[in-house]
Amino acid sequence: MKKRLLQTKRVPRTLGPVWLRWVLFAAASGCMGLGAAVAVQWVVTGSLSIVWEWFMKWPAYLLLTAVGLGTVTAALGALLGRLWIAGALVGAVSLILSLVDYFKNAINGTPLSLADFGLATQLGQVAGVAGELKPPVDFWMALAALAVCVGLLALTAPITRISGRGRFAAFALAFSAAVGLCTPAGAARAAEGFGVDIVTRLDTTSSHDTYGLVLSLWRDAFLQAKESPEDYGEEYMAAVLDRIDEILLADAENEETPETAPNIIMVLSESFFDLTRLPDLTYERDPLENFHALEAESISGDFHSHYLGYGTGYIEMSMLYGVNSLDFGPGTNICFLEDDLYERFDSLTEQYTGGGDYRAELLHGYDDSLYNRTVTYPLLGFSNLLFSADIQQLGFDWQGGVYGGYYMKDSYFFAAMLDRMADINAAGQRAFLYGITMENHQPFDAEKFGYECQIGVESQTLSDEDMAIVRVMLEGITRADQALGQLTDALRNSPEPTIVVFFGDHRPNLFMTDGDTVYTKLGLCPENDTTEWTAEQICDLYSTDYLIWANDAALLNGRAGTRQDSSITAIGPQLLELTGQPISRYWALLDKVSKACLTNTELYFVDGEGEPSLSEEAANLPEQDRELLALRDAVIYDALYGQRYITAAMNEPAGT
Incomplete structure (x- = not known):
């Protein structure tokens, strides 16, 4: 058979x-x-x-x-x-x-x-x-x-x-x-x-x-990863270190260390920007009345975020670690590097926590599922990570609901940050809090906030269907602004000296009913595809707004009310300059570099004066600025790809 x-x-x-x-x-x-x-x-x-x-x-x-x-x-x-x-x-x-x-x-x-x-x-x-x-x-x-x-x-x-x-x-x-x-x-x-x-x-x-x-x-x-400097080797990197010290120590005599060590509250406000700058939209009243009022008491300006419509996790890593996508091979996700790469340099956070006076905590209005934060943030010096469920277990006094739209309310979130600051101060330490809000996160569905929009808005260009989407953006940003006002009002009544760094991570994409974005509809760019954009259009739409505010004007060193453009790689050095923390060569060098370059990505370049170009090569930079960028490139290459000849020294103060 x-x-x-x-x-x-x-x-x-x-x-x-x-x-x-x-x-x-x-x-x-x-x-x-x-x-x-x-x-x-x-x-x-x-x-x-x-x-x-x-x-x-x-x-x-x-x-x-x-x-x-x-x-x-x-x-x-x-x-x-x-x-x-x-x-x-x-x-x-x-x-x-x-x-x-x-x-x-x-x-x-x-x-x-x-x-x-x-x-x-x-x-x-x-x-x-x-x-x-x-x-x-x-x-x-x-x-x-x-x-x-x-x-x-x-x-x-x-x-x-x-x-x-x-x-x-x-x-x-x-x-x-x-x-x-x-x-x-x-x-x-x-x-x-x-x-x-x-x-x-x-x-x-x-x-x-x-x-x-x-x-x-x-x-x-x-694609080829970051190229090594010409003549790279131990002798070459020793010369790089000597030149960095020469540049940094030249200004050391003019630096003053503030007497007060303030609390630091950094707020990444989801998709926040000054939407009153959009053409053709007229508002019943100012939707950013708190932000605009605070600008007179703050250091503020354009914030070059390097992204449009997404990239929150990448923005966090660039801000806290001082790197960007050009420092790695094409396609590298800077949130998922090998663990030891996050420890080559002391982070921005560790400039504060290294002496033991500060405690750093992350608060996030969503869960812990995205961007590898549970791995990277402890490596960057954060002692505690609080996500949505953890925040709701803090037990602080709160009247009203926790959620607004689809996510945690910014006002509730800021109350949680104040609660954590109080507990850390009570334990005898200063607080370094990094918060990531969610209330204004996409999607911008018309029903997101129950069709509520506190402020009337009109347009001569957009259809009624498109305006329904615009009102969701408007309501989300209005709520973010109101929460900021509540945060700063509470801090005005606090005896604890505190600096608030508030910025939008990127603008929302805000797609209209026909697939174009609101920016295309309003004439800010020719189409969604960036290949036809000018450097000025990219620079405009890849930026948001920021402010650095303090409940004691003395903490801003007489600079309250001034304008200064910043970026995700410049705002950390800017904060360190204000607070006078013990600062490593690495962050001191980044401070110098930020005066020459606010943004450097595959897409565009912005110099220290806010002038955009399509690339670093096309920028009209003086030789001393190009030298600073070359020194930074050498330091990054040595630490991430090379033999780390001077990496340990870069984590020490200049001259040591």
């Missing part, structure tokens, strides 16, 4: 000579790769005509994407013995990738980058704070098209099937080719052959527009 069963077992049917099936197998794999490549761009761009225009402009980039996806299809097809199953798997993964990119754009207006894969395990939490997400119609159309491709592979299986040793050989060849494309040497050869630049760093939007989603991610994986 067993013998008869074996004899009747169905053997997959094949047609044609072996050499022809090899040719057809390769051709079918390539066609499936091409179909998947087109489908990805179809979903990403939302139009087959745009995909065609892209192909006509850069045909080699679509072909290289097809080659890459085709080799993976061939390898899987040979391994599984069913090319149509391999095609279905490659098509499914490609469509999922394109959908993630679409959702990323929907959430914060920026394409998917290699760094975002650091948040892959937290995709559910990210979607949770973004509101309802639905695949676009183009996704379903692309899915149907790929289903047809897979069906054709199934129908043509008899003439593409390879068996026996030939199947093993096909797998070995295709697998080797796929792996070769994912090695530095193979990537370099492929890039040269297809004209792909794997040397120049581009911002994510420009890279995607040029190379397409798949090739852009592949390209970022093989």
